Amino acid sequence: MxxxxxxxxxxxxxxxxxxxxxxxxxxxxxxxxVSFATLLGIGVILPTLINEWRRRSAS
Incomplete structure (x- = not known):
């Protein structure tokens, strides 16, 4: 585990x-x-997109 x-x-x-x-x-x-967009884009949106892509690829 x-x-x-x-x-x-x-x-x-x-x-x-x-x-x-x-x-x-x-x-x-x-x-x-610009600072807020950077924080939101890299800190929130990017991991969401990566994890969703990984979930769909695994199915």
Missing amino acids: ALLQTETKIVLGCMFLGLTSWYLARQVTQNSL
Whole structure:
């Protein structure tokens, strides 16, 4: 039995990448919309798409 499921690893990795990207976007631009889109896109939408694609490929 694995300690963490693959889906959980994907979500945690994307959360880390999303927060890192958000921080870097805040340093590069002062536009809060860009920072928010980066956080939402990489931290929430990307892992959802990856996990859905993996589920459909497995069936």
